[in-house]
Amino acid sequence: MSICGSYSDCSLWSSSCSGSVGRGSTLSLLAIVAFPLAGVLTFPEALAGFADPSVILIAALFVVGEGLSRTGVTYRVGDWLVKHSKSNPRRLLVLLMLTVAALGAVMSSTGVVAIFIPVVLSLAARMGISPRMLMMPLSMAALTSGMLTLIATAPNLIVDAELQRQGAGGFDFFSVTPFGLVILLLGIGYMLVVQRFLGGDETEGLGSGRDSFNDLLTRYEIESRTSRFRIGARSPLIGSAVAGIQFEDAPTFVLGVERKRFWQGTALLTEPDTVLKRGDTLILDLAPEGSKLVQLGLKYVGDSDRVFDDHARQLGMVEVVIPPDSRMVGQSVSELRFRSDHGVTVLGVRQAGRVVKGDPAYQRLRAGAVLLLACDWDAIRRLGEVTGDFLSMAPPRESDESAPAASRAPFALFSLALMVPLLLPFQP
Template identity: 50%
Template sequence: MNTQLLIVLVLLAAAITMFAIGRPRMDVVAVLMIVGLPLTGVLTVPETLAGFADPNVVLIGALFVVGEALSRTGITYRLGDWLARAAGTSSTRLLVLLMVSVGVLGAVMSSTGVVAIFIPVVLSIAKRLGVSPRRLMMPLSFAALISGMLTLIATAPNLVVDAELRRAGHAGFGFFSITPFGLVILALGVVYMLFARRFLGGADEGVEADDRTTFPALIEKYGLASRERRLRVGRRSPLIGTEADSAVVRRQHGIRVLAVERSRWGQKQLTLGSDPQGFTIKAGDVLLVDVADTEDPQALARRLDASELPLGDGVFVQSSRELGLAEIILPPNSGALGRTVAGLRMRDDHDVDVIGIRHGADNVSRAVSHERLRLGDTLLVVGSWEAIRRLAAPGGDFIALELPVEVEERVPAGRRAPLALLSLAVMIVLMVTGIVPNVVAALIACLLMGVFGCIDMTSAYRAIHWPTLLLIVGMLPFALALDKTGGIDLVASGLADSLGGAAPTVILAGIFIVTAVIGLFVSNTATAVLMAPVAIGIASHLHASPYPFAMVVALAASAAFVTPVSSPVNTLVLDPGRYRFGDFVKVGAPFAVVVLLVAVFLVPVILPLHP
């Protein structure tokens, strides 16, 4: 062993030790390695910083943006809604659909983002079904990890392994090269969790009560059901052709249009009454209206040739990701004191409507437009979430009380969902066909989503998980350093020699076990960076195809089931699932063995060792 190799190994051991103890942060460790490697004289500064120009680093960053656009357009939330409806009251059906849905969605976006989105969805469904979140949270994290085995872009380690293959002079993996293994493992994972869930808790361990404000609670508190109405416009309605926000509607028909629901491209879209004027009412539109308390609801519907729909299951609840509700109060220095609601011009000046007022503990049951405001009043306003946030800005005439829980699932670009799906489809087609490099395909998708309004630049920058990218950039130079100092050849030949004349399956098992063990203490991305060149080096030493060896590394890097710190998705479900460290060991270790067996026996069948 030469001196330079010894220095590189000391640096590598120091990095692994710091990863294991969690101090300092992983991205800080990466920066330390970027600084340390050039000082050893093994690598030049350009060689150390080459990771910043690596196409896969750019690709991973672009995929963060794509995933954020899918969330902002509500695609992921709609999948959660479908899951709740399809599961019904069956916890078994829920578990199966949950794991399949998370697996499919995680195949095209960040698995960490998928888990973060699904946690509140799963908690809500668990509460409704009366089952313990412990029975659902670990299947959620397992499915997210397995999703990394479904497509090339599903997780960063796959891209790292693919990049190492190309760096070694081989053709990389295809978009679906890993998919056959992932589908088998996903099916086995579903079956496994159906039996293993009995070790995770009972149905009597329900979700803790959530005392935060909700839309239904606000609707009941302000008595909206007695005044607000949802009306479907008929073919002969006098409202047809009238602007929703016009004074004609209020003067001639005695109603105030708060929002309009309209189907477009098979998708329900919502236009608020406070939106810019020019939106005309059509037959079939569903209007949320505020009516005078003297108007008989049935007479109103007949007069307007409209059919009345339920309010509670309507626009407020179903459209809560675009439509915001909030309680506001008037501080002592508010300029709104003593003025009427109509005189405040809330729609014109703040893009919201006041739909409820409480004088102390008493509701105002009549139409609120001419109600005069006094100190201590609380108002219920409706508008877009952004308008509500602007209204509640410090220093204004209003102070917002606690926002309802629905604000956590707001969808600022819900109308752009079809365009987001189109952009995603373009990216996948380009990647599958290989017309352009994967990084170019992802950047095209980002540009399309930006042009279509699915995401803005501020959200795009915020979506990129910079510590992950910095970690990859900081660890990539180790592969080159080990290669230049003969470390990869030394490890590859040593592992091959230690296994002697063992069968190829034994060698693959050895690579899987070493990768999985390192992954217990180091992020799966860093593990792939370290093990991919070793696996390819072993293949070269054995004069075998590099693809099965590289594939085993990719599968093992995603098999981080054993500890809650093996992967961010495990860490995310630790608290809501109320798990202990031993729960992951008890349930995750046996399934890691299942993945090992699939990798050892199925990989050589699909990817022959000697093509």
């Protein structure tokens, strides 16, 4: 079967099926994968329709970059950069360029840029600066990285092969490094000089018009309400699901469970069906009296004023408005079963522009009431799909760095580690 015949049949099939199965372009791309796997075509033949096979490579790199972003790996890199730069934009620029250049010295510069784009956007949002102030240094560092090692870019390998063919001996692995380091240092110095002219006065697209966690906590007058309690060895809560925990008459809610994991550090579990284990730490809102906690085998380990900041990529907050025609009008928060039906906790209520004092669970809601809810980011996204009962407002700025697949970070890192050696023969 000829290549033209194969793709002709594929195109006809895609056109006939696109209306009922999916877009024709999606089916065509699936065919590119299916033909080589079925032995109909070789991989070079399957990619012959592209001007350069690097198109597929670049697309795959952005997929890996998105995976690193959704698992929170890129944001942890950003945390490291912010910590060591001490939130100084000039120090951040230097660290960013050095990090990008070091990684680009052993892998594709295109891949490095694809991986660091979400990191740079996150850093810009966190520091309140324009992304343009970091995007240009990112690009320059990636380009300069091709001058640091023999394998950093394809022209180095081509020249080395030609020199060996002519009997000149070729290059060592670090032969070009001295020249590359000089160019890199000059590039860093140049970017430090022109950085102030890159951003201007704009910080567009950074969510600067939205509230932060601290803004919401201040607005609802929520201070020192959350505490941490560790589950003891003889606690009757061991083996129980979070949704089944009762604190009798106390208006206490479990915001989440902190559990130490070997590969993930301290993870925050927010699912209602999470089964409690010895050593878990409960994050409680409006904790009951000490005697009740002793009976449950819980030991106080400290306040959690920074719980939302510590776990901002998993635990979030959002405001919702009760419209006039909602069935929630006239009912109390406890009657509406927010925890069991939607997996969220009501932290506070505002009515007529004022914060409602006391336990929010027993407040009767009126039309126009605004509720502050705490839950994981997946639950917040599901709230946006609920219509009629309440309307979700714009999420806080921290939602931009949520990591919905944080538990899969090891797989993303494994993909990155596997990608580096695979990219060496395909340096752009």
